[in-house]
Amino acid sequence: MMKISRDAKVGLRGPVILALMIAVMLLIPVSTPALGDAGQKIDQIEPAQDQPGQESFNITISNITFSKDNPREGDNITISLTITNNETIDLSNLTIVESVNVTLMHFEDILISWTNFSLKSNSSETFDFFWKAESGIHTFTAVMTFNIKLLNMGLPMDRKTAVIDVTPESIGNLYYPTAILLLISVVIFCAVISPAFFDRMTDRDSPREKKSRKLLGKKD
Amino acid sequence: MKSIKDDICEDVRNTWLTIEFELEKHFKRKRVIISFSLAVILPLIFYVVPKIWADFPDTAERFASLNLEFVSLLIIIAGSLFAGDAVSGEFEEKTGLLLFPTPQRHMTIFIGKYIGALIPTMLVVSIYYLTVTGEVVGIYGLGALNLDFLKSFLVALIYSTSAVSVVFLFSSILQRKITSTLLGFFSLMMILPIISNVLQFLVETEPWYIVTYSAGLITDVFSATTQVGGGPGGGITRFSPDFYTGLGVMFAYTIGLFFVGLWISIERRME
Numbered sequence: 001m002m003k004i005s006r007d008a009k010v011g012l013r014g015p016v017i018l019a020l021m022i023a024v025m026l027l028i029p030v031s032t033p034a035l036g037d038a039g040q041k042i043d044q045i046e047p048a049q050d051q052p053g054q055e056s057f058n059i060t061i062s063n064i065t066f067s068k069d070n071p072r073e074g075d076n077i078t079i080s081l082t083i084t085n086n087e088t089i090d091l092s093n094l095t096i097v098e099s100v101n102v103t104l105m106h107f108e109d110i111l112i113s114w115t116n117f118s119l120k121s122n123s124s125e126t127f128d129f130f131w132k133a134e135s136g137i138h139t140f141t142a143v144m145t146f147n148i149k150l151l152n153m154g155l156p157m158d159r160k161t162a163v164i165d166v167t168p169e170s171i172g173n174l175y176y177p178t179a180i181l182l183l184i185s186v187v188i189f190c191a192v193i194s195p196a197f198f199d200r201m202t203d204r205d206s207p208r209e210k211k212s213r214k215l216l217g218k219k220d
Numbered sequence: 221m222k223s224i225k226d227d228i229c230e231d232v233r234n235t236w237l238t239i240e241f242e243l244e245k246h247f248k249r250k251r252v253i254i255s256f257s258l259a260v261i262l263p264l265i266f267y268v269v270p271k272i273w274a275d276f277p278d279t280a281e282r283f284a285s286l287n288l289e290f291v292s293l294l295i296i297i298a299g300s301l302f303a304g305d306a307v308s309g310e311f312e313e314k315t316g317l318l319l320f321p322t323p324q325r326h327m328t329i330f331i332g333k334y335i336g337a338l339i340p341t342m343l344v345v346s347i348y349y350l351t352v353t354g355e356v357v358g359i360y361g362l363g364a365l366n367l368d369f370l371k372s373f374l375v376a377l378i379y380s381t382s383a384v385s386v387v388f389l390f391s392s393i394l395q396r397k398i399t400s401t402l403l404g405f406f407s408l409m410m411i412l413p414i415i416s417n418v419l420q421f422l423v424e425t426e427p428w429y430i431v432t433y434s435a436g437l438i439t440d441v442f443s444a445t446t447q448v449g450g451g452p453g454g455g456i457t458r459f460s461p462d463f464y465t466g467l468g469v470m471f472a473y474t475i476g477l478f479f480v481g482l483w484i485s486i487e488r489r490m491e
Contacts, residue, residue, distance in 0.1 A: 172463030
């Protein structure tokens, strides 16, 4: 009997939380734009659209930008994240939402989190993160989470992905291959003119060469 | 007795005569036309195909890197074509019977033949790079060109000297020109790359002393990777040639094999 009643309690907790979440969601109709796929450019992500007649309440990650479009390995890149409050009230005045948390991730690793920031109505705020570029294609994801007072939990509300391609650092310098090409030319030229020196010092003409010289009546 | 200056001038003149003769021979046998056409057509494929069916890569470096992966193949083709029968042809066709008794030093004959193979090979590489440069300017604009292109071009020229030296060595050792051409081609195309891959992936040793491995520098100047793991949890280890070591290896092959080939050619006797 005891076991059944515990199960019944556990079974009830889920729908209650779900119902509570739905109620909160209906109270706060925050629009969540489509998730950006890895590789999708940030410009291609559709901005949040309000439904006609619906009370607007949207705080979105409007932009992720990089200070350089085609960076090279080792460059210092500033990743800028813009959060826009399109709402008519300030972020600090929200009653149901306890706080807004924005996390910047590099692939799966969390780089930095910003929380408890105040954002006035119809305004934007930019957060910067400095990153030393490593070669390859990198995906940065910004996730915005609302901490709801009633639920005591975070709800992911917006997510944006941006991809950056870092060109590897240039290897070597130009002087070395130039010097090697010159050296090859010099060695070949020396090989051409060397018999003129060596044949004088040592009688290195092959018997055939000697014979041909003799046949043509050519003196050494 | 002639002065050293006269002797040097005569040797240089004789070498030049051989170079001229070799170049004329390559023109007459339509080798120049074939290889020059390849040098234009191959890079054009990388322009025409994406233009019709797909998009070009995002950066000029990526486009060039993709395109220039095949320049080493063209270097091997051109090197085998021009140097494959440089020495062996004289012995097989018995034309050496007319050539070798002349008062011209044997050394100048063979050096002339070597340079006569090297010049068209380098010209082929230059035409290939010129075509790629034209494509890059056409797609990405003049600003996309940087010093890496010149660096890659110089590395390709050095690799062509080493490829010609390898084929020249086979030509001086072997009796038949078809054998020397094919052996030179396949050693650069298959044998050395297979050894290099076995060492890399099975033995997990860097084959830095193999010239075809160093040829990777032609494209690595655009997108170098020192040593890349195969993803989370390890995977296949992939090596990339070091710039300075790679160039040193190419230089060693060029000079070493050139002198060995030269010595064998001079010592070789007509049967």
